Amino acid sequence: MKKILVFSNRNSARSQMLQGWLSYYLKDKAEVESAGKHIEPIHMLAQKAMMESVIDINKYKSKNISEFKNEIFDYMIIVDHTQADDIVLAHEPGVVIVHPFDNPGLAEGTDMDKLKAYREICNEIEDYAMEFAMKYFNLLQ
Numbered sequence: 001m002k003k004i005l006v007f008s009n010r011n012s013a014r015s016q017m018l019q020g021w022l023s024y025y026l027k028d029k030a031e032v033e034s035a036g037k038h039i040e041p042i043h044m045l046a047q048k049a050m051m052e053s054v055i056d057i058n059k060y061k062s063k064n065i066s067e068f069k070n071e072i073f074d075y076m077i078i079v080d081h082t083q084a085d086d087i088v089l090a091h092e093p094g095v096v097i098v099h100p101f102d103n104p105g106l107a108e109g110t111d112m113d114k115l116k117a118y119r120e121i122c123n124e125i126e127d128y129a130m131e132f133a134m135k136y137f138n139l140l141q
Contacts, residue, residue, distance in 0.1 A: 002030040002074040002137075007087060011036025011062045013046035014079040014101050017122055020055040021129035029137050030074075035065045037082075043105060049118040053126065065089070075136065079125075095136075101125060 004022060008015035015034035022032045039062045050057045069090055076093035078084060080103070084096045101124055107117030133139035 001028070002026075003072065004030050004032045004075045004077065005068060005071075005073040005093065006032065006034040007065065007076060007078045007082065008034070008036050008080045009082050010038050010040055010080075010103075010105075011064075012040040013043045013104060013118070014121065014125065016042050016057045016060045016062075017046055017050055017125045018077065018079055018129060019060060020050055020057045021126050022132065024055055025129055025133040025139060026137060029139075033063070033068060034060065035063045035068055037065060039064050043118070045104070045115050045118040046122075048115065049122040052119070053122060077132070097132075099128060101128075 006015045006018045006022070011034060015036060019032045019034040022030065026032065042057065042060060042062060047058050065087060069088065072091045073093040075095045075097065076087070078096070078098045079101050081100050084098060101121055104117040104121045107114045
């Protein structure tokens with residue numbers, strides 16, 4: 001089984017959202033983890049946006065990258081503007097992909113405006129997860 005690490009510095013929304021979508025699309029084909037440099041609670045609007053898509057990320061936790069320092073990953077996907085060289089792992093992942101998504105946590109306005117930003121990122125991340133699954137796992141081909 002392949003191993004995928006999704007990285008976001010703050011590890012509070014985008015990384016868990018991609019973890020959720022990849023876990024959904026790749027089911028028994030890959031083990032997906034997410035981590036970052038800072039441990040923060042998963043944002044409740046990220047959880048809500050994902051639940052609206054019937055993906056439950058409530059069980060995911062924000063984890064520090066140091067927890068995975070010695071693990072071997074086939075893929076590492078960076079979902080913010082962190083440089084791959086800034087991430088310290090004992091074993092370099094087979095494939096490193098930098099695919100930053102806008103940070104929905106920066107959305108301003110009413111609670112509904114903020115939720116809309118999380119929904120939009122949720123949809124973008126789902127599209128990317130499907131593209132990744134098709135490209136690297138020949139899913140749906």
